[in-house]
Amino acid sequence: MSGLHPGTIAVHVGNEADPATGAVAPPLHLSTTFRHGPSGERVAGYEYQREGNPTNDRLRETLKALEGGEEALTFASGMAAMTTLLESLPTGASVLFPNDCYSGLRMLFEEFLPERGITADTVDMSDLDAVRAACATPLSMLWIETPSNPLMKIADIAALAQLGHAAGAVVVADNTFATPLLQRPLTLGADIVMHSTTKYFGGHSDVLGGALVFAKNDALAHKVAHRLHVTGAVLAPFSAWLTLRGCRSLGARMAMHCANARKIVAFLAAHPAIERVNWPGLPTHPGHAVAAQQMRDFGAMLSIEVRGGREAALAMAGKLRIFTNATSLGGCESLIEHRASVEGPNPRSPQNLLRISVGLEDAEDLIADLGQALG
Numbered sequence: 001m002s003g004l005h006p007g008t009i010a011v012h013v014g015n016e017a018d019p020a021t022g023a024v025a026p027p028l029h030l031s032t033t034f035r036h037g038p039s040g041e042r043v044a045g046y047e048y049q050r051e052g053n054p055t056n057d058r059l060r061e062t063l064k065a066l067e068g069g070e071e072a073l074t075f076a077s078g079m080a081a082m083t084t085l086l087e088s089l090p091t092g093a094s095v096l097f098p099n100d101c102y103s104g105l106r107m108l109f110e111e112f113l114p115e116r117g118i119t120a121d122t123v124d125m126s127d128l129d130a131v132r133a134a135c136a137t138p139l140s141m142l143w144i145e146t147p148s149n150p151l152m153k154i155a156d157i158a159a160l161a162q163l164g165h166a167a168g169a170v171v172v173a174d175n176t177f178a179t180p181l182l183q184r185p186l187t188l189g190a191d192i193v194m195h196s197t198t199k200y201f202g203g204h205s206d207v208l209g210g211a212l213v214f215a216k217n218d219a220l221a222h223k224v225a226h227r228l229h230v231t232g233a234v235l236a237p238f239s240a241w242l243t244l245r246g247c248r249s250l251g252a253r254m255a256m257h258c259a260n261a262r263k264i265v266a267f268l269a270a271h272p273a274i275e276r277v278n279w280p281g282l283p284t285h286p287g288h289a290v291a292a293q294q295m296r297d298f299g300a301m302l303s304i305e306v307r308g309g310r311e312a313a314l315a316m317a318g319k320l321r322i323f324t325n326a327t328s329l330g331g332c333e334s335l336i337e338h339r340a341s342v343e344g345p346n347p348r349s350p351q352n353l354l355r356i357s358v359g360l361e362d363a364e365d366l367i368a369d370l371g372q373a374l375g
């Protein structure tokens with residue numbers, strides 16, 4: 001299906017009718033084991049669920065087509081995808097991470113990588129001069145998250161890919177916030193795209209999953225696949241099936257998520273109780289020009305900094321009736337969260353910051369809810 005737009009790919013690739021029955025919706029294969037042929041061979045390429053199954057393979061096809069990669073692997077969660085990839089690095093490797101990133105990734109590189117003799121440094125990925133300086137010594141991996149969590153910083157994927165490659169690094173981009181409907185890092189020079197499919201791909205806050213999509217089906221892709229199949233953090237078939245179901249409405253959902261976010265940001269940016277709105281679609285956002293170049297739209301994740309500090313932010317979140325005060329993102333329902341409260345003992349987020357995942361409700365109702373909570 002080459003030449004098609006991402007919205008069409010998301011509906012069709014991996015979601016083809018079942019050749020055996022003609023069923024339009026994909027079948028769910030729960031079998032853990034597959035019958036051998038007379039000479040002990042794999043009859044249809046499958047042997048044991050941990051090493052692969054037809055429902056997962058459909059989702060892998062969707063992910064490859066959407067991101068434009070040669071290989072895709074699915075995992076039990078986004079964290080399992082990150083862990084399996086980072087564990088594939090040898091002792092002595094060095095990785096450059098963004099200074100604003102998902103807190104789970106921070107825990108991985110601060111707590112677990114040093115135990116394995118892997119050096120982890122951080123830099124502001126929106127500051128190319130700072131990254132250039134950090135790339136002066138050889139690097140094994142450069143990790144991009146754009147827009148970043150929770151400050152919505154924008155990293156220039158094409159420029160970072162060049163800097164990373166010049167330092168000898170494999171360039172990885174967490175594309176969870178944007179999805180391939182809005183941004184395709186492999187086309188901009190990244191080597192690997194990482195997703196928490198728990199978010200927009202699943203789309204309904206009811207399925208955990210993760211994915212890696214590799215530009216090339218190369219030695220590293222084989223190494224990570226082997227590690228996944230041996231260590232076993234695989235995606236369950238029912239989770240793959242639910243995620244495939246989410247893919248079919250991904251294009252429509254992303255369009256509405258983005259349209260709602262645009263309206264909500266216009267309201268919040270003009271509200272006197274709000275000190276700052278972090279959303280790359282705002283022309284005043286420092287990464288706006290880069291975002292406009294590398295994204296089809298600006299996404300539906302944003303953060304606000306409330307006047308009056310932590311107490312004012314918590315009070316506002318507590319007054320909302322339609323927004324749910326909960327972690328995570330990418331579902332139909334709008335969520336709001338005080339990030340500093342969930343980031344463990346050393347929170348990085350400003351105390352007056354609330355992160356918002358704009359859902360699929362009517363924007364007018366969301367704006368009215370924000371209005372009554374801000375007073």
Ligand SMILES: Cc1ncc(COP(=O)(O)O)c(C=O)c1O
Pocket residue numbers: 077078079080102104145149174176177195196197198208209210328
């Ligand atoms: C940007 C980002 N990457 C990765 C993850 C981790 O994914 P999961 O929760 O599926 O393990 C999250 C989770 O919130 C996230 O927001």
